[in-house]
Amino acid sequence: MIERAIRPHLEAHLRSNKVLVLTGARRVGKTVLLNQLADAFDGPKMMLNGDDLSTAELLNDRRVASYRRWLGTTELLLIDEAQVIPDVGRALKLLIDSFPNLTIVATGSSAFDLTNRTGEPLVGRQLLYTLYPLSQLELSATETYPQTRDRLTDRLIFGSYPDIVRAEHIPDRVDYLKGLVSSYLLKDILLFEQIRNAQKMLQLLQLVAYQVGNEVSNDELSRQLQIDRSTVVRYLDLFTKVFILFRLGGYSNNLRKEVTKSAKWYFFDNGIRNALINNFSLPNQRNDIGALWENYIIAERLKRNAYQRSQAVPYFWRTYDQQELDWLEEENGQLAGYEIKWHTNPVRYPKAFRTAYPEALLQTINPNTYLDFIA
Known part of the structure; x- marks a missing residue:
């Protein structure tokens, strides 16, 4: 397995109470990297996929009590293909603001459909990273x-x-x-x-x-x-x-x-x-x-x-x-x-x-x- 150069930068912020937004072209290895981050994290974690309709349902029920019910003690939430979730930025903002022990890693296959959808609501709460084809x-x-x-x-x-x-x-x-x-x-x-x-x-x-x-x-x-x-x-x-x-x-x-x-x-x-x-x-x-x-x-x-x-x-x-x-x-x-x-x-x-x-x-x-x- 080839170690991705960006991985240490992401791992350094896995307890930052921020949203780590990881963009990059399709098929460059974002999902593999997401799984590696999950494996390296020693606390309670949860993995979701934006292509799964149930993920959108969980995030779109925008009540803190609802989030607390399914999050439980989760400290690291990883969301693959987050760009397909409607109004995902507001959901991520509410999660980060409401759960001080939570960090989120969200991936997407383009800049305009992920960073634009998470942009304004997450000012000051997100860190942006790009994964390229192997260097x-x-x-x-x-x-x-x-x-x-x-x-x-x-x-x-x-x-x-x-x-x-x-x-x-x-x-x-x-x-x-x-x-x-x-x-x-x-x-x-x-x-x-x-x-x-x-x-x-x-x-x-x-x-x-x-x-x-x-x-x-x-x-x-x-x-x-x-x-x-x-x-x-x-x-x-x-x-x-x-x-x-x-x-x-x-x-x-x-x-x-x-x-x-x-x-x-x-x-x-x-x-x-x-x-x-x-x-x-x-x-x-x-x-x-x-x-x-x-x-x-x-x-x-x-x-x-x-x-x-x-x-x-x-x-x-x-x-x-x-x-x-x-x-x-x-x-x-x-x-x-x-x-x-x-x-x-x-x-x-x-x-x-x-x-x-x-x-x-x-x-x-x-x-x-x-x-x-x-x-």
Whole structure:
């Protein structure tokens, strides 16, 4: 069993009299982690599932006496798939306010349907966490260095969902990813946002998949899909809330020619990206290996920073005359810029950046140097 990096942070608050909200994409291991938290807790506990209608009935009878009847001496209440329970936030608030020895862990498969439903009623009473597909930070604890290097190709092509990491055969991985895309990827959006045009949403994801590493124009996406620009913006926002995509904005501090309004989009998992474009070819057989490598490194860095509670704010950097850096972090006033390259040739860093930010750290992330950056 691979230890999830977020688990110690959750265990440290299991007697906090707060609601620990754990979000993340479907199939990343939230239920497994919930069971591990239950096993590790040495006090009275109860596990509920939001998909069970009786759970909604228990929570919707919003009387303290009713809650006391079925809670008994419970000190840890774990609710899986909490997002499907109507008005779950108010129920959780009443529970936490009424039972000072109670802590609640609630999971959900998207940000908009769980945190929005628990949001306002739980201000000051909740702690938010996100579980991602397996990170190299987590995998490194179970692998030797040669094993990690040998498995790099697999992670570039098939990603790191837990079931993918466990699957031994390539056809099984391909089938799993295609099933994930067709059956689960948009499930929360279609269910909770009442959107009917799943085909346009998949087409939008495919267009973004082909533009990984490049700045994305909402107007161009709108023209290609023949839908309103506002619809494109809304769909992209929803994709972030179900942990398919994340946005990277441009950095600027003191150069008038720096680009700040554009955005780049990346996938949380390479396997999902490759499934969308139906390309599982090996790195030496494809013309998008640079984009694939960039997406992998940036997603892994994002996971690593999140799990280590880094306060670094990420950006990309580019000028209007096309000088650019793939990844930039600012933390406590210190800048660090990174070029992410699949090749291992020497890299020349942008002169404009070196001139404008002479104190910034500059580094190249390639297959020889990447592990220290992401793990």
